Amino acid sequence: xxxxxxxxxxxxxxxxxxxxxxxxxxxxxxxxxxxxxxxxxxxxxxxxxxxxxxxxxxxxxxxxxxxxxxxxxxxxxxxxxxxxxxxxxxxxxxxxxxxxxxxxxxxxxxxxxxxxxxxxxxxx
Numbered sequence: 001x002x003x004x005x006x007x008x009x010x011x012x013x014x015x016x017x018x019x020x021x022x023x024x025x026x027x028x029x030x031x032x033x034x035x036x037x038x039x040x041x042x043x044x045x046x047x048x049x050x051x052x053x054x055x056x057x058x059x060x061x062x063x064x065x066x067x068x069x070x071x072x073x074x075x076x077x078x079x080x081x082x083x084x085x086x087x088x089x090x091x092x093x094x095x096x097x098x099x100x101x102x103x104x105x106x107x108x109x110x111x112x113x114x115x116x117x118x119x120x121x122x123x124x
Contacts, residue, residue, distance in 0.1 A: 003071070004032040005083055007096035008043045010114045011064075015057035019118030021095060022068050028120060032093065035071040037086075039079040095120060 006021055014021040025032050044065075047058035065072070075082050080101055087094055093110035096102050102111045102123045111123040 002030060002032050002093065003035050003091065004093045004095055004112075005086060006034045006036055006040075006070070007083060007094065007098060007101065008040050008047075008061075008079060009097040009101075010095045011040075011044065011061035012047070012054060012057045013097040014114050014118070015060045016053060017116050017118070019114065020064055021114050021120075022064055022070065024114060024118050024120050025095070033071060034068070035073060035092070036065060037073045037075045037077075037079060037082045039076050039082055041065070041072060042076065043079055096123075 004025060010021045014024070022034055025034055041062070044058045044062050048055050048062060083094060083101070083105070086092055087105055087109040090109065093112065094105050095112040095114060096105070097113055102113060105111045106123055112120045113123045115121055
């Protein structure tokens, strides 16, 4: 099964728009095993302490990561740096809603973005 890195931005964007990036992944023709790093978990944990909608999205994301048994790689380096390092191996795709990150990654790996309607689209 193929692995796909799920970035913090896609998790937050999805829940802010009442969608789960993990559910969207399960609807793709190609089956992907989602993965995050401990650094992404740490980012979500910090954001989850906020009382607003972004905090609620982060809390929902943390619960979904746990409930869906998403693979968590034991790396606490800065998430974007981890994503570049992991993607450079060529064995993963990435889903991110961070346009700047997506542009940099698109040169070397498959990059998907989550749309407001909950569908995943190729980033060009």
